[in-house]
Amino acid sequence: MDERTARPVVTGAQTRLVGRRDALDTLHGALDASLREGFQLVALAGEPGAGKTRLLGELATLSTERGFVQLWGRAAEFEQVMPFSALVDALDDHLDTRRREIAETLRAAHTVPLARVFPALAATGPAPDPPAGDLDDDDRSGLGRYRVYRALRHLIGTLAGPSGLVLILDDLHWADDGSMEFLDHIVRHPVDAPVLIAAAYRPAQATPRLTTLVHGAGPRGHEITVGPLGPAEAAEFLGRSVARGRGRALYEASGGNPFYLEALARMGDADVAALPPTALAALRIELGGLPPAALLLAQAAAVAADEFEPAIAAVAGEMPLPAALTALDTLVERDITRSAGSGRFRFRHPLVRQAAYESAAPGWRLGAHARIAAYLAGLGAPATARAHHVEQSGSFGDRRSVDVLVEAARTVITHAPATSAHWLRAALRLMPDDHDSREDRLALLLELSWAQGVSGRLAEGRDTARELLRLLPEDDYRRRGRAARVCALMERQLDRPHEARALLLDELSRMPNPRAAEAVPLRMRLVAESMMRVDFRAAQAVLDLMPDSADDWEPGLAVAVAALRPMPAFAAGRAEDALRSAETADRLLAAAPDEHLSEWLDAVAWLCWAESYLGRYGDALRHFDRAAAVARSTGQSYILTNLLAGRAKTLVALGRLDEATVTAEESVEGARLLDSGQQLVFALTQLCLAATWSGGDETAVLAGDEAVRRGVGGGEVWEATARFARGQALINAGRPEEGAEAVLDACDRFESPKLDRGTLLQACESLAWAAALRGEDVQASAWAERTARLDDPRLPAFAGLVPLARAHGLRRAQSADSAAAAEEAAGLLTGCERRLDAGRAMLAAGLAHQEAAQRSRARDCLRAAAEILESCGARSLTARAHRALRRLGVRVPSAATSAAPSAVLGLSPRELEVAGLVAQGLTNQQVAQRLFLSVRTVETHLSRIFAKLEVSSRVGVATALNAPGEGRAR
Structure with missing residues (x-):
């Protein structure tokens, strides 16, 4: 049979597609949905x-016919560690043609990180300096990757424009971590533009992150299983x-796999039954027929690259061009390339490519x-x-190869730490x-441990740190202490606190003088472990x-010890000691340069949190900001995420x-990047x-x-705090019974x-509020009394919660007294x-005055509450204040009335839909x-709508929606 005339359809070529009707329907539907829903x-x-x-080729044709921008890239088997390889393959040529336009459109905060990824954007020349605090070139913490992903998401939205973008990414089972982390990011933070990303992969070789990506997209995700062809x-x-x-x-030998079918058919009249039933075997025969x-x-x-230039291939093959x-x-001509x-x-x-690569002798490939x-x-x-080529060809002891690998690793550490770790491991193998x-x-080894930790490979980082401990001399107490402390930190991030504690105790037992300077860092880590376990006496x-x-002591150690002292004193109820210790640590911290703090940021973080718990908010914020800046520049991501949470x-x-x-x-x-x-x-x-105080009920509840x-964290304070936050979100979302139960459980x-005492006070005040929402006045008063018993006059930051809880308890029976208590709370x-709680207190005062028929005072308090809450960004509470003002005949400022109806009413979009239909007189069955x-x-x-609108009937819902200035639900 003549191969040139009898050759079958080539997989991926733009010829008539056979079968795949369901898959095509899914692709058509996804394109429609991207234009309609983003x-x-x-x-x-x-x-x-x-x-x-x-099928991706069919999608490319469909999208081009419909006016989408269509970009295609793929990951490659032999370049799996190259950062963002699939995305660079897809976007770089397109960016090169629109280089100036992109550079003018994107902010510097986006172009700087993108220029580190895409050669086309790097070629635009020096980027303008980003705004202060917007991007830090020295950010080695791993959150530099987050900025790259955020900038890349913005870039994709820009490329989509009004006509839409189809981004095709093939062979993602070979994608590097950066590409996969970005896809995970954009699925959780969808770009607000008509964008369709098509990702193809082999399930047997895919990571769990890749196989679950489509499920994480929810209704925006579409899954196609591409199976074998049928006989017909x-x-x-x-x-x-x-x-x-x-x-x-041919069908029986190929199992219906189109590529295998094609490869076998290319062999002409060869006896198919006598050949190994694999595609590679068929491909080797095809390659063997080449000159x-x-x-x-x-x-x-095949050695050069997935996408190669002839000149480089000629160099690899020692051939004249x-x-x-x-x-x-x-x-x-033979359709090999x-x-x-x-x-x-x-x-x-x-x-x-795989067959061509494997057909070459190993020694020749190395050369x-x-x-x-x-x-x-x-070429420079x-x-x-x-x-990549040095890794494959470098010989043991070759210092120049080691230097290349280390330089490459340090170049990509900010945006591709997994690749950095890979090249560091390669360098260590040659050393x-x-x-x-x-x-x-x-x-x-120290660099490798850090890169592994930042890239989310905490277990590998921990193992590298343990290897470092094995190599360090027994009497090198200073470096051993440092390595053990880092290892214990990683064990803690891996949710293995017992192993962390055992490691610290073991290393301390090796030291001849347990009170020597080298032992202090280990003891500090033990203090932190005890505090995490809520064992403040041990700490x-x-x-x-x-x-x-x-x-x-080395520089900074005295600051670190001082930074640890306030928290156990605060937890033990010794408020004066805690405040004195915080002031001492503040003075020492102010006098210490940043380079003295970098080694002890985990201790400084305890000071920051303690100051926040003590109500020293200005000091806490100042210290959180400074510590976070040091963490960014020194790459301590496991500390940085903690500092940002506290901030x-x-x-x-x-x-x-x-x-x-x-x-x-x-x-x-x-x-998430850290995977802790x-x-x-x-x-x-x-x-x-x-989110819950901002009015983002759905986001808040999902996060909680x-x-x-x-x-994780059973029996530790942070696990209880998470349960409290979830309970608070449920109460704010109009689910007071469920929320109160969750708070009680926390x-x-x-x-x-x-x-801690401050959170307990907030919990009691929230429980009083939830009881008042349910009309349980006696229960609300009981929680107000418990709030008073928890009050500590030495911690004035929380004193205002006591009269606020009392105001909730008095709201219905003694509204005038409730108003007075709420105003007292607002002042404190x-x-x-x-400010947020002050605005809440002023809102409670206004509502209580309203119930007491003190209209003038109610208007004053509600205006003040609306102003405070709006400036805070508390949208649901602001909407509540505006509703109360409208009931008093006050025209709400135009900025509020021009907002979307859901924002004005404090309802979610779905709640607004339900409320609108109820207001039209539909029954629950008809709404459903x-x-x-x-x-x-x-x-x-x-039930949530009733709670948010503070009404008790369907008539009340209609009245609230039809109030002047509210805007009608549509």
Whole structure:
């Protein structure tokens, strides 16, 4: 059979598609949905050669016909560690053509991180300096990756424009961590533009993150399983030129896999039954039929890159360029390779490249990699471009190869720490473990442990730190102490506190003088472990044995010890001691330069949190900001996420909710990148609190649910705090009974609570409020009394919660007294900078005055409340104040009335839909039918609507929606 005329359909080529009707329907639907609803994700899963790429080709055609911008990239088997390889492959050429336009459109805060990823944007020249605080070039914490992902999401939205963007990413089972982390990011933070991302992968080789990506997209996700062709489809695929009998034999040998079917058919009249039933075997036969020069160039190109330039392939194959180009003509004619545009070429399928690569002798491959590395070095290519070939060809003890790998690792550490760790491991494999190299090896192990930790490979980082402990001399107490402390920190992030404690105790037992300066860092870590376990007596006992300073202490250690002292004193109820210790630590911290703090940020973090708990919000925020800046520049991501969570907590208390939400979201992103359950719970807890007071009920409840569902930190204070935050979010979301139960559970029914005193006071005040919402006045008064018993006059920041809780209890029976109590609370809370709670108290005062028929005073209080709450960003509470003002006949400022109806009313979009239909007179059954919901779901929404609108009937809902200036639900 003539191969040129009888060759079957080539997988991925733009010829008529055989079968796949369901898949095409899904692709059409996803394109429609992207135009109608914005971001969509399509996942195509199938075995090698099943036809995923061919379906992606159909999607490319469909999208181009409909006016979408269409970009296509793929990951490559032999370049899996290259940062963002699939995305660079897809976007870089397009960015190169629109280089100036993109540079003018994007802010510097976006172009700077993107220029580190995309060569086309780096070629635009020096980027303008970003705004102060917007981007830090020295951010080695790992959150630099978050900024890259955020900038990349913004870039994709820009590229989409009004016509839409289809981004096709093939072979993602070979994608690097950066590409996968970005896809995870954009699925959780969908771009607000008509964007469709199509991701194809082999399920057997895919990571759990990739296989679950489509499920994380929820209704925006579409899944296509690409299976084998049926017998009739296979016959159609092969065409009429293939005899029926041979077609059946080919089908049976290939199992219906289109690529295998094609590869076997290419062999002409060979006996299919006598061949190994694998595609690689068939491909080796196909390659074996090439002229020698063409086969050599195919092998050289397979070594060079997934998308190669002829000149580099010629260097790898030691061929003159004219001869290489002649051989390339043969490869293109035989459809081994295909043009990729701009003078570059690709193999027709990754399996063809794999077969070509494996057909070359191992020694020859090593030499080819070395030739490419030398050629790139001669061109002045960066270490990152040479590292892959150096890794494959470098010899043991080759110092120059080690230097290239280390330089490449340090270049990508901010945005691709997993790749950095890979190249550091490669450098260590080439480095001899002898006396001359020992110090360099130890230094690289420290870097590797850090890179592994930042990239979320905490267990690997922990193991590297343990290897470092094994290599360090027994009497090198200073470095051993440091390594053990870092290792214990990673054990803690891995939710293994018992192992962390055991490691610290073991290392301390090795020291001849347990009170020596080298032992202090280990003892400090023991203090932190005790505080996390809510064993403050043990923490205090260790601190009591530690002096404040010593002549042989290294710089910064005295600050670190001082920073640990306030928290155990506060937890033990010794408020005066805690405040004095905080003031001492503040003075020492102010005098210490940043370089003295970098080693002790975990201790400084305890001071920051303690100051926030003590109500020293200004000091806490100042110290959180400084410590976070040091953490960014020194790469301590496991500390940074903690600091950002604490900063968000402080900002909530200060009533800076929008800023708190952004900070909490950054903390969540950092914790996800770190893959630490503990840090993620810290971050989600603060996101829950920031979102619930901002009016983002759904976001708050989801964050609280996830924080509690993580199930880590049992018996520790942060786990209880997460449950409290979830309860608060439920109360604010109009679910007071469920929320009150969750708050009580977080407080351990007040039998043996692990929460700090300030949070317990907030819990009691919230329980009083929830009881008042349910009309349980006696219960509300009981919680007010408990709030008073918990009050500590030495902590004035929380004093205002006592009269506020009392105001809730008096609201219905003694509204005038309730108003007086709420105004007293507002004054106390304002005096200690708790603006959000002061606004809540003023709102309670206004509502109580209204019930007492004191209309003038009610208007004054409600106006003040609305002003405070609006400035805080508390949208639901602001809406509540506006509603009360309208009932008093006050026209609300135009900025509020011009807002969306859901924002004005404090309802979620779905709640607004339900309320609008109820106001029209529809029954619950009719609402359920109209919105495709269950009756029970409608009842749940309606109960929340009653709570938020402070009404008790359907008539009240209609009245609230139709009040002047409210805006009608549509």
